[in-house]
Amino acid sequence: MKINIAIDGPSAAGKSTIAKILAEKLHYAHLDTGAMYRCAAYHALHSGVNMSDEDALANMIRDMEIRFDPHGNVFVNDLDVTKQIRTNDISMHASNVSTYPKVRQELVAMQQEIAKNKGYIMDGRDIGTVVLPDAELKIYMVASTEARAQRRYKEYIEKNIVAQYDEIYRDIEKRDYQDSHRAASPLRKADDAVEIDTSNMTIDEVVEKISGLLDTIHR
Ligand code: DC
Numbered sequence: 001m002k003i004n005i006a007i008d009g010p011s012a013a014g015k016s017t018i019a020k021i022l023a024e025k026l027h028y029a030h031l032d033t034g035a036m037y038r039c040a041a042y043h044a045l046h047s048g049v050n051m052s053d054e055d056a057l058a059n060m061i062r063d064m065e066i067r068f069d070p071h072g073n074v075f076v077n078d079l080d081v082t083k084q085i086r087t088n089d090i091s092m093h094a095s096n097v098s099t100y101p102k103v104r105q106e107l108v109a110m111q112q113e114i115a116k117n118k119g120y121i122m123d124g125r126d127i128g129t130v131v132l133p134d135a136e137l138k139i140y141m142v143a144s145t146e147a148r149a150q151r152r153y154k155e156y157i158e159k160n161i162v163a164q165y166d167e168i169y170r171d172i173e174k175r176d177y178q179d180s181h182r183a184a185s186p187l188r189k190a191d192d193a194v195e196i197d198t199s200n201m202t203i204d205e206v207v208e209k210i211s212g213l214l215d216t217i218h219r
C-alpha cells in the first residue's frame with residue numbers, strides 16, 4: 001500500500017532533489033509545494049496584484065491554475081513558468097507571500113486535496129506539521145548555510161541563471177529567518193520527524209538513508 005512522505009526543511013537543503021529521485025525510485029508522485037508559493041508570487045507580480053494585500057492574494061490564488069507536468073515543469077494558467085519562478089527575486093517574494101495565513105490556507109487546501117489518495121512525496125516547510133500531519137514518514141532535512149549556498153549557486157550556474165554567491169548566501173539567511181519566525185505555520189521540525197543533516201552527504205547517501213527508513217515502515 002502506498003503511503004505519504006513529508007520532507008520539510010530550510011531552503012536549498014536538498015529537499016526537492018531528493019524527493020524527485022525517491023519518487024522515481026518508488027513510483028510515487030512528487031509535489032514541490034515551494035513551487036506553488038513561487039507561482040503565487042510570480043503571478044501577483046505579473047498581474048499587478050498588490051503583494052501586501054492578503055485578501056487580494058488569496059482571491060488571486062482561488063482564480064488561478066497551478067499545474068505540474070510529469071517532467072516537473074510548472075504552469076500558471078497554461079504559461080510555462082518553470083525557469084522564471086527560480087530567480088532570487090521570486091524566492092524572496094514567495095517567502096513574503098507565504099507569511100499570510102489566507103494565502104497558506106488556499107495552497108494547503110490544494111495540497112491536501114492532491115495527496116488524499118496517498119502515494120505522494122511532498123516537500124516544503126509545513127508538510128509534516130500542517131499539510132500532512134498523518135504522513136507515515138516525515139523527514140526534516142537540514143544543511144549548513146555554506147553547503148546550501150554552494151548548492152544553490154551551482155544550480156543557478158547550471159541553469160544559466162545569473163547569480164552571485166554572496167547574494168545567495170545572504171538571501172538564504174534572510175529566508176531562513178523569515179520562514180522560521182513567521183506567525184503562520186513557521187518552519188519547524190514535527191515531533192515525529194527524522195532529522196537528516198545533508199551538509200556532508202552525497203545525494204545517493206541521503207536517498208539510501210531514507211530508503212532504509214522506509215524499509216522499517218509497514219506498508
Ligand atoms: O522550497 P522553496 O524555497 O521553493 O519555497 C519558496 C518559499 O515558499 C519559502 O521561502 C517559504 C515558502 N514555503 C512555505 O511557506 N511553505 C511550504 N510548504 C513551501 C514553501
